[in-house]
Amino acid sequence: MPKKATIYDIAREAGVSTATVTRVVRGDSNVRDATREKVQRVIDAHAYAPSASAQHLEHGQSKTLAIVMPAVINPYFTRIYNEAYKEAEAHGYFAWLFQIQENKPIPRELVDELIRRRMDGVIFAGGIWSTERSGLADALERLRHYMPVAIICPPTVKLDCICIHSDLVSCSRLPVRHLHALGHRRIAFIGGSMQFRDTSKRGENFLEELRALDLPDDPAYHVDAGYDAESGERAVLRMLTGLERRRWPTAIIAFNDQMALGAIKQLKQMGLHLPDDMAIIGCDNQFFCPYTDPPLTSVDLHPEEMTQSAVRELLVAREGNRTQSFSMMREATLIVRESCGAKLGYRKRT
Amino acid sequence: MPKKATIYDIAREAGVSTATVTRVVRGDSNVRDATREKVQRVIDAHAYAPSASAQHLEHGQSKTLAIVMPAVINPYFTRIYNEAYKEAEAHGYFAWLFQIQENKPIPRELVDELIRRRMDGVIFAGGIWSTERSGLADALERLRHYMPVAIICPPTVKLDCICIHSDLVSCSRLPVRHLHALGHRRIAFIGGSMQFRDTSKRGENFLEELRALDLPDDPAYHVDAGYDAESGERAVLRMLTGLERRRWPTAIIAFNDQMALGAIKQLKQMGLHLPDDMAIIGCDNQFFCPYTDPPLTSVDLHPEEMTQSAVRELLVAREGNRTQSFSMMREATLIVRESCGAKLGYRKRT
DNA sequence: GCACGAAATGTTATCGGTAACATTAAAAAT
DNA sequence: ATTTTTAATGTTACCGATAACATTTCGTGC
Numbered sequence: 102m103p104k105k106a107t108i109y110d111i112a113r114e115a116g117v118s119t120a121t122v123t124r125v126v127r128g129d130s131n132v133r134d135a136t137r138e139k140v141q142r143v144i145d146a147h148a149y150a151p152s153a154s155a156q157h158l159e160h161g162q163s164k165t166l167a168i169v170m171p172a173v174i175n176p177y178f179t180r181i182y183n184e185a186y187k188e189a190e191a192h193g194y195f196a197w198l199f200q201i202q203e204n205k206p207i208p209r210e211l212v213d214e215l216i217r218r219r220m221d222g223v224i225f226a227g228g229i230w231s232t233e234r235s236g237l238a239d240a241l242e243r244l245r246h247y248m249p250v251a252i253i254c255p256p257t258v259k260l261d262c263i264c265i266h267s268d269l270v271s272c273s274r275l276p277v278r279h280l281h282a283l284g285h286r287r288i289a290f291i292g293g294s295m296q297f298r299d300t301s302k303r304g305e306n307f308l309e310e311l312r313a314l315d316l317p318d319d320p321a322y323h324v325d326a327g328y329d330a331e332s333g334e335r336a337v338l339r340m341l342t343g344l345e346r347r348r349w350p351t352a353i354i355a356f357n358d359q360m361a362l363g364a365i366k367q368l369k370q371m372g373l374h375l376p377d378d379m380a381i382i383g384c385d386n387q388f389f390c391p392y393t394d395p396p397l398t399s400v401d402l403h404p405e406e407m408t409q410s411a412v413r414e415l416l417v418a419r420e421g422n423r424t425q426s427f428s429m430m431r432e433a434t435l436i437v438r439e440s441c442g443a444k445l446g447y448r449k450r451t
Numbered sequence: 452m453p454k455k456a457t458i459y460d461i462a463r464e465a466g467v468s469t470a471t472v473t474r475v476v477r478g479d480s481n482v483r484d485a486t487r488e489k490v491q492r493v494i495d496a497h498a499y500a501p502s503a504s505a506q507h508l509e510h511g512q513s514k515t516l517a518i519v520m521p522a523v524i525n526p527y528f529t530r531i532y533n534e535a536y537k538e539a540e541a542h543g544y545f546a547w548l549f550q551i552q553e554n555k556p557i558p559r560e561l562v563d564e565l566i567r568r569r570m571d572g573v574i575f576a577g578g579i580w581s582t583e584r585s586g587l588a589d590a591l592e593r594l595r596h597y598m599p600v601a602i603i604c605p606p607t608v609k610l611d612c613i614c615i616h617s618d619l620v621s622c623s624r625l626p627v628r629h630l631h632a633l634g635h636r637r638i639a640f641i642g643g644s645m646q647f648r649d650t651s652k653r654g655e656n657f658l659e660e661l662r663a664l665d666l667p668d669d670p671a672y673h674v675d676a677g678y679d680a681e682s683g684e685r686a687v688l689r690m691l692t693g694l695e696r697r698r699w700p701t702a703i704i705a706f707n708d709q710m711a712l713g714a715i716k717q718l719k720q721m722g723l724h725l726p727d728d729m730a731i732i733g734c735d736n737q738f739f740c741p742y743t744d745p746p747l748t749s750v751d752l753h754p755e756e757m758t759q760s761a762v763r764e765l766l767v768a769r770e771g772n773r774t775q776s777f778s779m780m781r782e783a784t785l786i787v788r789e790s791c792g793a794k795l796g797y798r799k800r801t
Numbered sequence: 802g803c804a805c806g807a808a809a810t811g812t813t814a815t816c817g818g819t820a821a822c823a824t825t826a827a828a829a830a831t
Numbered sequence: 832a833t834t835t836t837t838a839a840t841g842t843t844a845c846c847g848a849t850a851a852c853a854t855t856t857c858g859t860g861c
Binding site: 457458459469470472473477502504505506508 | 846
């Protein structure tokens with residue numbers, strides 16, 4: 102690597118002071134045209150741009166927001182990241198993605214790194230954050246000394262920061278009511294691991310909705326599982342092989358679309374015809390939903406909107422000194438496709 | 452926000468000099484236990500960690516690698532990013548993702564931002580980089596003054612930097628030969644937009660492979676399209692409606708798995724039975740491939756391995772002053788699933 | 802009790818850039 | 832031509848952290 106040019110190099114080579122170089126870089130008007138051109142030529146020759154670190158030191162702003170999430174391999178998180186990046190950019194900030202392991206506590210080293218880099222704000226996203234095990238509260242306590250924090254996740258523990266979450270009630274109510282209206286009575290749920298509060302919360306909400314409609318809340322209709330497609334396969338296999346055929350559910354609600362993907366595969370493998378023999382609803386409305394066979398009905402949590410709010414509130418908290426915590430909830434939406442037979446008309450089921 | 456504690460604040464509050472604080476932070480042994488504890492208490496109380504920007508200024512290293520890619524919404528790029536993040540971390544660096552628009556030139560502002568932030572290296576990934584229109588050569592010329600650059604993309608223009616790419620020949624040869632061996636003779640290709648060199652290169656390679664096997668290279672079997680699932684749908688519709696039924700291909704190779712997803716949907720909609728009436732092969736071996744119906748045979752380009760090499764070579768270039776350019780090619784692999792009927796045995800087709 | 806070496810701690814220049822302030826050069830007014 | 836005003840440019844302290852170097856404190860031996 103060649104020696105990286107600094108403002109001193111540019112100043113020396115152009116025969117001016119560093120102040121003049123700064124003026125040229127920032128487009129200050131009080132510079133003679135001849136001088137400006139002379140300096141600009143040297144700048145161009147070295148592709149010089151002022152060091153962000155030095156500016157940070159001077160101004161106390163890194164102009165950077167951190168997004169902390171489980172690996173972006175999951176399309177739900179991809180959507181959050183994309184929106185955060187766009188929204189940050191719109192406000193003159195850059196978004197920096199930090200990945201953590203799902204179901205593991207937030208590493209202390211990561212928190213320190215965020216402080217070291219003097220982020221202007223952090224967004225934590227993901228279902229697991231609400232658990233005590235994640236250590237989110239501790240992380241928050243440390244980060245609070247240096248930057249505002251927003252979390253996009255269900256509110257199981259009351260935390261003193263910007264809290265944005267989707268409405269878990271509508272998230273369960275929408276698919277259950279939809280299936281009920283189509284005549285389904287035995288509705289099952291294959292969900293994320295129960296050891297985590299928020300996901301079990303989804304399970305609880307689901308049960309409540311069933312009871313509200315006087316539908317059977319048989320524990321056999323609720324299988325605990327992971328989060329990926331393979332978990333969906335396994336969950337379906339486990340549930341159906343554990344039940345006499347006449348007690349099989351007529352509809353399955355999956356924790357997310359990946360699981361639905363696996364469920365669909367497994368159901369077909371067992372010789373069922375979809376959606377006639379079994380209806381399915383996923384969650385997250387991922388890009389592949391229109392392309393499953395049958396196309397997958399899914400709940401959209403509107404991660405983009407939540408993220409947009411998170412970024413904005415973070416910046417508000419930075420500027421003004423908002424001390425009181427902020428909370429916002431976004432209703433979910435059901436995107437109806439063919440996987441429940443909705444478009445094929447109503448059919449009475451027992 | 453409370454005032455962010457600096458090393459001076461810690462030093463004052465602990466009643467020591469900044470040098471001692473640094474020693475405690477870095478675990479230097481020449482500190483009395485009593486002093487260490489006293490300082491550590493103050494550090495803990497403020498969650499203090501030394502500013503990375505100040506350290507950067509002092510040491511001249513940002514310990515950061517930039518990954519520049521089209522929006523990470525595409526799973527292929529997700530895989531690259533994930534691997535870059537992991538590999539960078541393993542070397543004590545952090546990876547920072549910067550997104551750009553597909554098919555648009557690299558924004559000048561982005562290049563300047565990378566220079567401003569004094570990245571220790573940049574990786575450009577994506578099919579489009581090889582085109583003259585992307586302005587990659589210009590960006591490279593500017594970045595070169597401050598950091599080493601690696602590109603993960605097909606080599607259409609010879610660039611003086613670390614170049615890593617998948618073997619486009621095997622990428623076309625594998626699916627064509629596989630289909631040929633299964634008895635297919637009329638093989639079609641639905642591909643990314645021809646205006647970009649590298650993707651058209653895929654098309655050219657495809658034609659060469661057909662000719663090498665004495666198969667018809669009818670232009671009607673080659674439809675230009677976008678990159679997403681919807682493009683796949685449209686491409687299939689356009690191709691088949693433009694051909695008499697008896698001239699329909701018996702197999703389709705798609706530019707990527709998303710397109711294959713769309714193609715499958717469209718083919719089913721047209722009443723075809725897969726894989727009997729039409730075989731399909733995608734590219735990228737994305738997570739949903741095992742879950743399409745039928746499960747999708749796909750070409751894996753091994754983006755993880757390429758990324759790993761990119762990160763490593765970047766760091767080598769940083770340490771030693773490697774001046775000559777580096778080039779590496781990775782063979783592709785065909786992941787056989789049911790979408791060509793491969794597992795259903797050989798069937799003669801005319 | 803003093804000298805000496807080692808251990809502990811402090812002082813300061815530096816990294817790259819900025820902005821307030823100081824100075825010089827040029828243009829305008831007398 | 833000289834003063835006044837304004838425009839152009841330079842000087843310098845500072846941001847936070849570090850490391851080389853300087854200094855102080857301590858423990859040990861005599």
